[in-house]
Amino acid sequence: MANFNLKDRVIECKIVYYGPGRGGKTTNLQYIHKAFKKQTTGEMVSINTKGxxxxxxxxxxxxxxxxxxxxxxxxxxxxxxQVRYSSTRKMVLKGVDGVVFVADSLSVRRKENMLSLKDLQQNLAEQKKSIFKIPLVLQYNKRDLAKESIPLLSVKLMERELNRKLKIPSFPASALKGTGVGATLQECLKLTLQHLQRELKWAG
Amino acid sequence: MKSLVKEAELYRTQGLLEESKERYLEVLQLIEKNQRFQNNKKAINVIKDRIVGLEKDLAEIDQETEAPELSGKVQDLIKNLFSFSQNKDAAEMEGAVALARFGQYERALAEFNRLLDKGTLPLIAAKNVLRCHLALSSTDAAIDQFRKWLSGELLSKKQLRDIRSFLEYVLKRKGIQTKLPEVVGGTSQRPKEAGSEGGFLDVCSVTIRLESGPCKGSTKELDVTFQSGNVISLIISAKDKDLVDSFVPGIRLRGVHFFSSICVFRANGIVSEWTSIKTGPRRGDYVLSITIDRSDKLDIL
Structure with a gap:
């Protein structure tokens, strides 16, 4: 839950990028760090393996x-x-206010997208949060690979498989090139702030 | 075949190594089936080399799951980012537990000791100090620490009795026969609720009947080395690879017996994570995390 400092009138909220491994979550943040320099208030911290x-x-x-x-x-x-880091995902997800789900458009990652979305639903449920109620945005990443003639899932198919029940805003994107990254974040921020405005009854 | 190679290369650059390997294997099969290419030893060797390289990378990734020692700056960040409570004491404890959960045992130990000195949630802090010593394979340090507490005034007699009972059980399960000094004075009643500050019973060991994997049908007794709420961590020797392979993340463990210092209870658990230890005396061994299902009724035996 967001931290609302009434005295100083500061709201701190948490947005988590979720999705299957190697889908482009870190690349999204790297692009934001580079492209939204004015808005960044500190260094980006990454804790990676050698790979x-x-x-x-x-x-x-x-x-x-x-x-x-x-x-x-x-x-x-x-x-x-990666599937094996389940408890770390739960820990990072704690206190989340909004989620960007980064789905991989590669055909070979079709099953992983669905499993990761299910994992998100379960981990939110453990925090007594519903995937249908939390501010959530879908991003269909790696669309640029269509030019490389690599088998991709069509946006229509991804919509049907991932967004049929959720019915949430979705964006085709290429985190590597920056296409759709800003729009995805902006939409998630909009939904999150609207949600917080209702929850915290915050008004100007 | 050209498009398969292109796919395989792209997956490799994307870090999708399994997918890349699958494509290269398909290419190899195609070459072996096609008489036109069968004599092209050079192409066959290139593909075989790629597959070997991918297998090597995959094996390295499997070994890369250890928690590295992070810089003090990043440890501070973890401590601050993962403390959520409005209550200052609870928030500080959450920060210290987060450090331990991210494998930063040395720093976590320093934090728990600091909290204990301050008198912040002393029972939880003290037990976590012992857990950190045990996770660092310092059984002697854990026993020495208990002796120091006994001669000091940081903890009440009641708390010391609870901690003694906790440590005694952990050591017994580890097969260590040490007579811990008795807590003299105060009430001799056993604590009613061990771990009540933490809201979950302290688990010292578990008995699990495996329903799948290479050890299917067998029952294993394992010691708990660390606990944070309903998540317990166990160390499994690298020599027991079959056992490691039996705990696939996400599998549900039914009817697990959880042994605490005051009772035995039965509940379901979920394998939530495993990592390999890369440094220290337990190097090469594995740490398994099991989440005890809170939604199930705890069946006290």
């Missing part, structure tokens, strides 16, 4: 300035995507 896989988490703090009289601070996290 450049996220071991614990990535962390990037942002400052959005004042909205309705409140200073908004955002903490962006990624989780380790």
């Amino acid at each position: 450049d896989r996220t071991l614990f988490f990535d962390f990037l703090p942002l400052g959005l300035g004042k909205i309705k009289g409140c200073e908004i601070k955002v903490q962006l996290y990624t989780v380790p995507g």
Whole structure:
């Protein structure tokens, strides 16, 4: 749950990038760090293995300035995507306010996308949060690989398999090139702040 | 075949090593079936080399799951980011537990000792100090620490009795026969609720009947080396590879017997994580985390 400092009128919220391993969660944060320099309020911290896989988490703090009289601070996290880091994912997800689910568009990662979304649902449920109620945005990453003639899942198919029940905003993207990264984050922030406004009854 | 090789290469650069290997194996099969390519030894060798390289990378990744010693700055960040409670004491304890959960035992030990000195949740802090010593394979240090507490005034007689009972059980399960000094004075009643500060019973060991994997059908007794709430961690020797392979993350363990210092209870658990230890005396061994299912009724035996 977001931290609302009533005295100083500061709201701190937590957005987590979730999804299967090697899907581009860290690349999303790296792009944000590079492209939104004005908004970043600290260094990006990554704890990786030698193979450049996220071991614990990535962390990037942002400052959005004042909205309705409140200073908004955002903490962006990624989780380790590999199946075996389940307890780390649960730990990083604790106290989450909004989620970006980064799905891999490669056809060979079809099953992993679905398993990871199910894992997210279960881990949110353990925190007594519903995947249908939490601010959540889908990103279909690696769309740029279509040009390389690599088998990709169509956006239509991904919508049907991942978003049929959720019915949430979704964005085709290429985190490597930056396409769709800003739009995904903006939408997630919008939904999260609207949700917090209702929850914290915060008004200007 | 060209497009298969292209796919395989792309998956390799994306870090999707299993997928890349599968594609290269398909390429190899195609070459071996096709008479036109059968004599192209050079191409066959290149593909075989790629597969060997991928297998090597995959094996390295399997060994890369240890918790590295992080810088003080990152440890501070973990401590701050993973303390959620509004209550300052509880938040500090959460930060220290997070350090231990991320494998930063030395720093966690220093934090738990600091909290204990401050009198913050002393029972939880003291037990976690002992857990950290045991996770660092310092059984003697854990016993020495208990002796020091006995001669000091940091902990009440009641707390010392609880800690003694906890340590005695852990050592017994480890097969260590040491007579711990008695706690003299105060009430001799046993604590009613061990671990009540933490909201979950302290688990010293478990008995698990395996329903799948190479050890299917067998029952294993394992010692708990670390606990945070309902998540327990166990160390398994690298020599017992069959046992390691039996604990696939995500599998549900039914009817596990959990031995605490005050009772035995039965509940279900989920294998939540495993990592290999890369440094120290337990190098090469594995740490398994099991989450005790809180939604199940704990069946006190």
